[in-house]
Amino acid sequence: MITNYPIMLRLEGKKVVVVGGGKVAERKVTGLLETGARVMMISPEATDELKRLADEGKLDWQQRLFSQDDLKDAFLIFVATNDTTLNQQIKDSAGCHQLVTIADDPDGSDFHLPSYFQRGRLSIAVATGGASPMLARKIREQLEQQFDETYEEYLDFLFLKRQWILQEVADATLKRKLLTAIVSPEFLNSNNREVDFQQLYEKMI
Ligand SMILES: C[C@@]1(CC(=O)O)C2=NC(=C\c3[nH]c(c(CCC(=O)O)c3CC(=O)O)Cc3[nH]c(c(CC(=O)O)c3CCC(=O)O)/C=C3\N/C(=C\2)[C@@H](CCC(=O)O)[C@]3(C)CC(=O)O)/[C@H]1CCC(=O)O
């Protein structure tokens, strides 16, 4: 079986086009706005939430039918109208270097979206290859319980300590021991990670 390739994209400042203004478009736009992408949505109609985002200036809403020129310079293209034939036409008119996803055609898309959540620096995404978006959602909800808000601060701690260890600890074995030790329930649940780390470090050197 040929597999998909997971990737974390940086979209800040990039043009992303969403065609359609229904519930599906709303889900995509909401997620996209958090990335700092320049989101342009083309649709004669829009949900209340999408209208609000456009009124607040967060979304460039072109209130009209799709036209070929809309795809110019788009890095990603989300096709989410309720017209299956039109959706395919839009896909066909995109350049071969442009990544297109079609809401009603997972197999004909260049990519599709996983169910996803973020705890600070930790990102967790679940995909079922279109077999069951509902299952992807269910698993995501379970993982949200397991990886609760504690992880947000914990990831910041891991990030800073890793930088410090890589810079300050020359001995490869000690480096590895420290990096391994901080990934543990003790550090996750600690009330004072800094003090615990200092003690661990002094014990190890
Ligand atoms: C994960 C999530 C991300 C997101 O969209 O942000 C997402 N769908 C979500 C929810 C959801 N979507 C649907 C339901 C109703 C129940 C059901 O039908 O199962 C629910 C459940 C709900 O609402 O909770 C209906 C549906 N979805 C697709 C089709 C068309 C088709 O399959 O042909 C139809 C039928 C349309 C119709 O009714 O005709 C297609 C896709 N949906 C995908 C992603 C991609 C595959 C992901 C994967 O499986 O790996 C893919 C291929 C394309 C894409 O959209 O990228 C998001 C969960 C967010 C969360 O975590 O809460």
Ligand SMILES: NC(=O)c1ccc[n+]([C@@H]2O[C@H](COP(=O)([O-])OP(=O)(O)OC[C@H]3O[C@@H](n4cnc5c(N)ncnc54)[C@H](O)[C@@H]3O)[C@@H](O)[C@H]2O)c1
């Ligand atoms: N990927 C998913 O998770 C998922 C979930 C549900 C439905 N779907 C599929 O996605 C599609 C969209 O679903 P929805 O619930 O958002 O539909 P919807 O009917 O709520 O919205 C469709 C939107 O497309 C716009 N539109 C129609 N013709 C257009 C044109 N020529 N140019 C620009 N915009 C145009 C309409 O104004 C409307 O805003 C459907 O085909 C549906 O089967 C996908």
